[in-house]
Amino acid sequence: MMFKTIAIVAGLGLALTATAEAQTPRKGGTIRMTAPYGSSFTSLDIHTTQRAQDEIYAKALHRSLYIWNSAEGKPVLELAKEDVVSGGGLVHTFKLRDDAYFHSGRKMTADDVIWSYNRIMDGSKAYPGARYVRVIEGAAAVEKGQAKEISGLKKIDDFTIEMKLTEKVDPGFYFFTALTSIYPADEAAKESFIQKPIGLGPFKFVEHVPGSRIVLERWDRFYKPGKPYADKIVVSVMGEAAARDVAFRNKEIDTSVLGPAQYVAYQSDADLKGTIVEVAEVFTRYMGMNPNFKPFSDKRVRQAINYAIDTDLIINKLVKGKAYRATSWLPLTAPGYDKAMKPYPYDPAKAKQLLSEAGYASGFEFEWTTSQNESWGLPIVSAVIPMLDKVGIKAKVKQVETAVLAEVVRTGDYQAFIYSQASGPDPQAALKCFHSATPQSACNYTTFKNAELDKIIDEAGQADDPAKRIQLLQKANALLYEEAPVWFFNYNKAVMAVQPWLKGIQLNATELTHQNVEDLWVDEASPAK
Amino acid sequence: MLAFLIRRLLQTIPTVLAVVLLVFVLFSVVPGSIVSTMSDDSDPQVELRLKKQLGLDQPVYMRFGTYIAQLATGDFGTSFRTREPVTTMIAKRAWPTLQLIFASMAFAVVVGVPLGFVAALRPGGLVDTLAMIVAVSGLSIAKFWLGLMLMYLFALKLGWLPSFGYGDGGLKYLVLPALALGVSPMALLARTTRAAVLEIMTADFVRTARSKGMSETRVVKWHVMRNALVLILTTMGLQFGALMGQAVVVEKLFSWPGIGSLLVDSVLQRDIPAVQGSILVVVLFFLAINLLIDVLYGVIDPRIRYA
Numbered sequence: 001m002m003f004k005t006i007a008i009v010a011g012l013g014l015a016l017t018a019t020a021e022a023q024t025p026r027k028g029g030t031i032r033m034t035a036p037y038g039s040s041f042t043s044l045d046i047h048t049t050q051r052a053q054d055e056i057y058a059k060a061l062h063r064s065l066y067i068w069n070s071a072e073g074k075p076v077l078e079l080a081k082e083d084v085v086s087g088g089g090l091v092h093t094f095k096l097r098d099d100a101y102f103h104s105g106r107k108m109t110a111d112d113v114i115w116s117y118n119r120i121m122d123g124s125k126a127y128p129g130a131r132y133v134r135v136i137e138g139a140a141a142v143e144k145g146q147a148k149e150i151s152g153l154k155k156i157d158d159f160t161i162e163m164k165l166t167e168k169v170d171p172g173f174y175f176f177t178a179l180t181s182i183y184p185a186d187e188a189a190k191e192s193f194i195q196k197p198i199g200l201g202p203f204k205f206v207e208h209v210p211g212s213r214i215v216l217e218r219w220d221r222f223y224k225p226g227k228p229y230a231d232k233i234v235v236s237v238m239g240e241a242a243a244r245d246v247a248f249r250n251k252e253i254d255t256s257v258l259g260p261a262q263y264v265a266y267q268s269d270a271d272l273k274g275t276i277v278e279v280a281e282v283f284t285r286y287m288g289m290n291p292n293f294k295p296f297s298d299k300r301v302r303q304a305i306n307y308a309i310d311t312d313l314i315i316n317k318l319v320k321g322k323a324y325r326a327t328s329w330l331p332l333t334a335p336g337y338d339k340a341m342k343p344y345p346y347d348p349a350k351a352k353q354l355l356s357e358a359g360y361a362s363g364f365e366f367e368w369t370t371s372q373n374e375s376w377g378l379p380i381v382s383a384v385i386p387m388l389d390k391v392g393i394k395a396k397v398k399q400v401e402t403a404v405l406a407e408v409v410r411t412g413d414y415q416a417f418i419y420s421q422a423s424g425p426d427p428q429a430a431l432k433c434f435h436s437a438t439p440q441s442a443c444n445y446t447t448f449k450n451a452e453l454d455k456i457i458d459e460a461g462q463a464d465d466p467a468k469r470i471q472l473l474q475k476a477n478a479l480l481y482e483e484a485p486v487w488f489f490n491y492n493k494a495v496m497a498v499q500p501w502l503k504g505i506q507l508n509a510t511e512l513t514h515q516n517v518e519d520l521w522v523d524e525a526s527p528a529k
Numbered sequence: 530m531l532a533f534l535i536r537r538l539l540q541t542i543p544t545v546l547a548v549v550l551l552v553f554v555l556f557s558v559v560p561g562s563i564v565s566t567m568s569d570d571s572d573p574q575v576e577l578r579l580k581k582q583l584g585l586d587q588p589v590y591m592r593f594g595t596y597i598a599q600l601a602t603g604d605f606g607t608s609f610r611t612r613e614p615v616t617t618m619i620a621k622r623a624w625p626t627l628q629l630i631f632a633s634m635a636f637a638v639v640v641g642v643p644l645g646f647v648a649a650l651r652p653g654g655l656v657d658t659l660a661m662i663v664a665v666s667g668l669s670i671a672k673f674w675l676g677l678m679l680m681y682l683f684a685l686k687l688g689w690l691p692s693f694g695y696g697d698g699g700l701k702y703l704v705l706p707a708l709a710l711g712v713s714p715m716a717l718l719a720r721t722t723r724a725a726v727l728e729i730m731t732a733d734f735v736r737t738a739r740s741k742g743m744s745e746t747r748v749v750k751w752h753v754m755r756n757a758l759v760l761i762l763t764t765m766g767l768q769f770g771a772l773m774g775q776a777v778v779v780e781k782l783f784s785w786p787g788i789g790s791l792l793v794d795s796v797l798q799r800d801i802p803a804v805q806g807s808i809l810v811v812v813l814f815f816l817a818i819n820l821l822i823d824v825l826y827g828v829i830d831p832r833i834r835y836a
Contacts, residue, residue, distance in 0.1 A: 038794075038797070039790075039793070039794035039797060039798070040786075040790065040791070040794050042610050042611060042798075043610070043611045043612060043613075045612065048567075048612060049567075050567070051566075123575075123578055124578060124582055125582065126567070126575045126576075126578050126579035126582065128567065130575065143575075144574075194611075194612065194613065209695055209786045210618065210621050210622060210786050210791070211622065211780070211784070211785070211786035211787065211790040211791060211794070212694060212695045212784050212785065212786035213694065213695070213784070236693070236694060236784055237784050238693065238784050239781060240781060240782050242677050243676075243677070243680065243692070243693055243782050243783070243784070246677065246680040246681055246684060246685050246692050246693075247680075247684075247692045247693050249685055250684050250685045250688075250692050252684075252691060252692055252693065252694075400560065400561075401561060401797070402797070403561040403562075403563075403565060403566050403797060403798060403799055404560045404561035404565075406561075406565040406566060407560070407561055407562060407565040410565065439573070441573050441576070
């Protein structure tokens with residue numbers, strides 16, 4: 001079901017993958033990936049950084065308890081071979097791999113897993129992965145300094161762990177990102193670790209040139225037989241799209257994330273068209289409305305905003321088709337996405353009618369906080385303003401930096417803002433951002449409160465039957481659409497150009513640049529040695 | 530000379546302190562905090578802990594005092610972002626930036642100064658016109674655009690050079706970024722040299738030398754060049770400082786691992802210790818170059834005394 005959805009939106013990319021699978025992977029060669037998100041890698045300690053940029057190299061260097069399987073569209077076990085669930089869905093007994101070796105040559109054991117999760121919960125360090133590990137019973141106590149070890153984690157033997165959770169959730173969604181990577185307990189405690197990290201991944205650390213690249217080479221004792229295929233991976237920091245374009249055309253790099261302008265250019269170039277892969281990522285772009293700002297407290301006003309904006313026009317003309325129209329919060333690739341949902345149509349007359357009913361027949365004025373982001377920032381706001389003006393709503397722009405915007409949305413210091421927010425991969429967690437118990441500082445940025453929605457989400461959290469859970473989440477998603485706490489703009493269409501000699505690219509809906517690199521390989525046509 | 534050097538070095542202290550204070554105050558009043566980029570955790574207590582850990586819970590004057598005390602011991606602090614010592618981060622980035630700046634300036638001097646000389650020797654002629662077109666264009670072209678054009682021509686079309694990266698630090702990786710950065714100071718040096726030479730050529734002492742029967746070659750070599758060099762050196766000194774700032778664009782475009790890109794990344798993520806350290810190094814570099822130029826004045830023109 002999930003893969004079908006991806007297949008619909010992936011087109012060419014799927015063809016590429018299928019071709020790759022039909023061939024015999026070649027051993028050797030160098031994979032040259034790019035880190036396209038502006039700045040240099042934050043740190044070689046992946047526990048300390050939640051940026052998508054950093055996880056690109058971390059997927060090669062480290063491993064977590066689970067891994068994202070793009071083909072199945074869900075997390076699957078990675079460092080464990082088995083998960084036995086008991087205790088009413090709260091207790092998970094993991095049988096760990098006994099063939100996973102750190103790059104130091106030492107075998108991973110249950111102690112390393114426990115040490116890593118305890119490290120992440122060190123409250124004095126505020127590691128970003130704590131928000132995932134906190135789902136283990138007793139983890140919060142460690143974070144608050146009330147306990148030294150997570151009580152819900154028990155070592156049964158060297159390769160067996162018992163994990164007791166505080167909520168009935170799929171732990172896969174909590175333990176698949178690099179933020180919860182398993183470190184070697186002894187080596188990671190040393191100061192030298194930050195300069196020369198040691199992981200369990202298919203490639204080991206060779207070199208980091210800050211601001212320029214990370215070089216990794218094959219780890220011969222990786223636990224998946226025959227993998228990785230390539231000898232080396234080079235991840236270059238390339239924030240400038242135009243520079244990436246030249247380098248890609250010049251065959252100096254194997255992957256390049258494309259912006260809207262390049263997306264159009266590559267589609268119209270016969271030589272480059274076949275290099276494009278695309279996927280609907282689990283991010284929703286939207287304009288959030290502050291319910292404490294009087295007009296936005298009225299549902300009819302919020303709905304009027306959705307009717308007043310010609311969203312399709314903006315997606316087609318401004319975003320150059322590099323997005324999917326949003327129909328509520330859950331994105332296309334989320335489990336539970338309801339294909340039957342239809343977006344708000346462009347209907348200024350209806351918008352005017354709703355405004356009139358709400359007592360704003362002559363409109364109102366608001367301040368719209370935005371970053372300069374080309375896909376969900378100032379250019380979009382500038383295009384929307386005349387549309388809102390048509391129905392009598394005046395918007396004043398307040399431009400801030402991305403770092404400032406992140407703070408603004410979490411503190412509520414806005415009347416309206418435009419943002420891109422993770423809306424997956426776990427649909428339950430994504431919708432829980434609109435639960436009244438979720439604080440604004442977490443992800444309930446519009447301080448949405450609705451008792452009915454709370455009830456449905458809570459019921460979904462208690463449901464044992466996956467089908468029933470999905471049904472409830474769809475209901476919650478539909479209710480959210482009706483309540484319209486935001487202008488539902490689009491779901492990100494991630495687009496990457498991939499050289500024809502690089503095979504095995506996965507259409508990762510959580511982040512296209514995050515590849516399970518052990519599955520990638522280069523054929524003889526690659527110009528890199 | 531020694532007294533001059535000591536006096537100049539002492540003069541740098543208030544300058545450095547003023548810059549440190551200014552950067553500190555600026556980053557205390559601008560909105561946004563590294564905490565919002567480090568974690569989007571649900572627990573506000575986590576944010577408070579993070580702020581405490583980074584010392585951001587203290588008043589500005591206390592943080593400034595702590596920082597100055599650290600600086601006095603040569604400690605630039607620890608990066609909020611990478612959790613590495615800032616001195617280590619800057620040390621890793623300093624050599625690539627110096628390579629880039631000196632290569633750019635070498636190109637600017639080797640091309641710009643002779644171009645200005647040749648143009649000034651035949652004012653209004655074809656060479657002069659062409660040289661000034663080059664100079665004006667060089668000053669007008671945006672570095673980002675020029676860098677892209679260089680990539681396009683020398684990497685994509687001709688295939689002579691790599692389009693990006695630091696590689697092994699070899700010359701082939703340095704050429705394009707150095708050209709992109711060096712064209713502007715080259716153009717400025719060409720114009721400065723031309724203007725200086727034209728002015729000196731009409732000076733009384735040059736007319737006197739010619740009337741005494743000195744050959745044109747000797748006039749240019751002994752009178753014009755030596756006198757023009759003072760102005761050229763001044764321009765070079767100022768350009769060195771400017772290049773440090775302008776390197777940001779080129780380093781980002783070419784994925785060059787220098788201080789410029791470190792500064793941009795640090796500013797965007799509000800990594801205050803790294804911003805302060807980077808700016809401090811840039812300021813110190815600028816002051817050192819200016820001091821060196823002042824010393825060179827005396828070497829070139831003995832009439833200049835270190836009063």
